[in-house]
Amino acid sequence: MTSLLPGPAAATAAPLDARHRRPLVLVAVLGGAAAALSTLVVCLAAGVVGWFLADAGAHGAPRDGLRVGAFAWLLAHGSGLHVSGVTVTVVPLGLTALAAWAIWRLGHRVGDSVSGHGPDADRIADGERDWTVAVATACFAAGYVAVALVTLRLADTPATGPSAPRVLLWCLLLCATSGLASIAVGSGRAAIWTALLPAGARAAAATCLRVLGWYLAVAAVAFLAALVVDFGTAVNVMSRLHTDAGDATVYVVATATVVPNAVLFSASYLLGPGFTVGIGTLVSPAVVQLGPLPMFPLLAALPDSGTPPAWTAYLLGLGPLVAALAAAWSQRRLPTQRWEEGMLRGCAGGVLAGIVLALLAAVSGGAVGPGRMRAVGPDTVDVLVHAVTAFGIGGLVGGLLMTGWQRRAARRASLDSPA
Known part of the structure; x- marks a missing residue:
C-alpha cells in the first residue's frame, strides 16, 4: 500500500514488486466475495448455535438455524422480511457495522495487492487519470453482490419475502463507502489525493469525524446510563419471557445487534427532536408520550411517560458543547492563526457531522411490528435541522476559541524569542 506514496524509491519499486501487481479483476472479485462470506459464515454459525441452544435441537433441523442466520445477514443489508404476515424493516446496525468492518479489512488488502497498477504518484500528481481504485471497487462490489x-x-x-432491491442497494452503498475508502487507503491513492487537497478541507474533514465520534460516544454513555438506572425493569422483562439459559443467551445476542440503533435514538433525543416508539408517541427532552410497548429489554431505558424533569432541558446543550470541544481539539493538529479560517474549519466540520448523523438516523428506525409499531425511530428532517444547527454553531465557537488561543501562543512565543 506504500508503493504509491510520493518518493522516487516507491515509484520505481512498484512495477517490480509482484506482490502489488496481482491480477486486479480476479483479486478484487475474490476480495468482495470473501468480505461477504466472512460475515455470512458468522451469522450462519450463530444461527445453528442459537437453534441448538433454544431447545437442544428438539425441534426443527440445522437447516432452520442456517436459514435464520441467513435472514439475519440479509436484515443487516436492509432486506426486511415478513414474520407471520407482519413486515419488519428495521436494520440491525450492529451486524451492518460488522459487515462494514469486514469490507474495510478485505478492501484494504485488495488495495495493497493491486497498488502497483496504474500510474505512479508523480504521474497522478501531474494530472494523469487513474482508474485503479474505481475498477477495483466495481469488481469488489460485483463479488459482494454475487454472494x-x-x-x-x-x-x-x-x-418471508425479503426485498432483493433493498439488499442490492445496501450492498452497493457499503462497497461504495467502506469498500472504496479501504481500497483507496490500501493502494496508497488516498494519501496522494488528500495531499492535493487544501489544508482547510482536510481540517474540516478531520473535525467532522471527531465531532461525530465524540457525540456518538456521549450518546452511548447516556443510553447506557439510562439503562443501568432502570436495569431492574430490563431484568423483569427477561423473567416475564420465561426463557431458560439457552433462550436467554440467544435473546441477549439478538438484542445486542440493535444497540447501535438505540445509540442513534439517544443521539436524536439529546439533540431535541427525540424519536418515536410507535405511531402517536414521542420521546424527547420536552415531552414523553408513550403507549403500550413490546417486551424488549432495551426499552427499559425509556423515560416515564409525562412531563420530563426540568433538568432535561439542559441536555440540549450537549450537542454544541461536544462540537465545540471536538473542533478545538481537532484544530490543535492543524493550527491556524487566521480567524476566518478557524471559523470556517469548525463550522464546516460541524455541518458535515450533522449531515452524516442525520443519514445514520435515517437508517436506524423502521417497522418492528404490526399496527402502531410500524413507525419507530427518529425523524430524519428534524434530526438534520437540529444536528446541523447545534454542530455548526458549536464547531464555529470551538474553532474561534482555538484560533484565539493559538494566536496568543504564537504572539507569546515571538515575544519570548531573542531578537
Whole structure:
C-alpha cells in the first residue's frame, strides 16, 4: 500500500514488486466475495448455535438455524422480511457495522495487492487519470453482490419475502463507502489525493469525524446510563419471557445487534427532536408520550411517560458543547492563526457531522411490528435541522476559541524569542 506514496524509491519499486501487481479483476472479485462470506459464515454459525441452544435441537433441523442466520445477514443489508404476515424493516446496525468492518479489512488488502497498477504518484500528481481504485471497487462490489444474491435466492421463501432491491442497494452503498475508502487507503491513492487537497478541507474533514465520534460516544454513555438506572425493569422483562439459559443467551445476542440503533435514538433525543416508539408517541427532552410497548429489554431505558424533569432541558446543550470541544481539539493538529479560517474549519466540520448523523438516523428506525409499531425511530428532517444547527454553531465557537488561543501562543512565543 506504500508503493504509491510520493518518493522516487516507491515509484520505481512498484512495477517490480509482484506482490502489488496481482491480477486486479480476479483479486478484487475474490476480495468482495470473501468480505461477504466472512460475515455470512458468522451469522450462519450463530444461527445453528442459537437453534441448538433454544431447545437442544428438539425441534426443527440445522437447516432452520442456517436459514435464520441467513435472514439475519440479509436484515443487516436492509432486506426486511415478513414474520407471520407482519413486515419488519428495521436494520440491525450492529451486524451492518460488522459487515462494514469486514469490507474495510478485505478492501484494504485488495488495495495493497493491486497498488502497483496504474500510474505512479508523480504521474497522478501531474494530472494523469487513474482508474485503479474505481475498477477495483466495481469488481469488489460485483463479488459482494454475487454472494448476497445467492444467499437471497437460497433463503427466500414466499412467507418471508425479503426485498432483493433493498439488499442490492445496501450492498452497493457499503462497497461504495467502506469498500472504496479501504481500497483507496490500501493502494496508497488516498494519501496522494488528500495531499492535493487544501489544508482547510482536510481540517474540516478531520473535525467532522471527531465531532461525530465524540457525540456518538456521549450518546452511548447516556443510553447506557439510562439503562443501568432502570436495569431492574430490563431484568423483569427477561423473567416475564420465561426463557431458560439457552433462550436467554440467544435473546441477549439478538438484542445486542440493535444497540447501535438505540445509540442513534439517544443521539436524536439529546439533540431535541427525540424519536418515536410507535405511531402517536414521542420521546424527547420536552415531552414523553408513550403507549403500550413490546417486551424488549432495551426499552427499559425509556423515560416515564409525562412531563420530563426540568433538568432535561439542559441536555440540549450537549450537542454544541461536544462540537465545540471536538473542533478545538481537532484544530490543535492543524493550527491556524487566521480567524476566518478557524471559523470556517469548525463550522464546516460541524455541518458535515450533522449531515452524516442525520443519514445514520435515517437508517436506524423502521417497522418492528404490526399496527402502531410500524413507525419507530427518529425523524430524519428534524434530526438534520437540529444536528446541523447545534454542530455548526458549536464547531464555529470551538474553532474561534482555538484560533484565539493559538494566536496568543504564537504572539507569546515571538515575544519570548531573542531578537
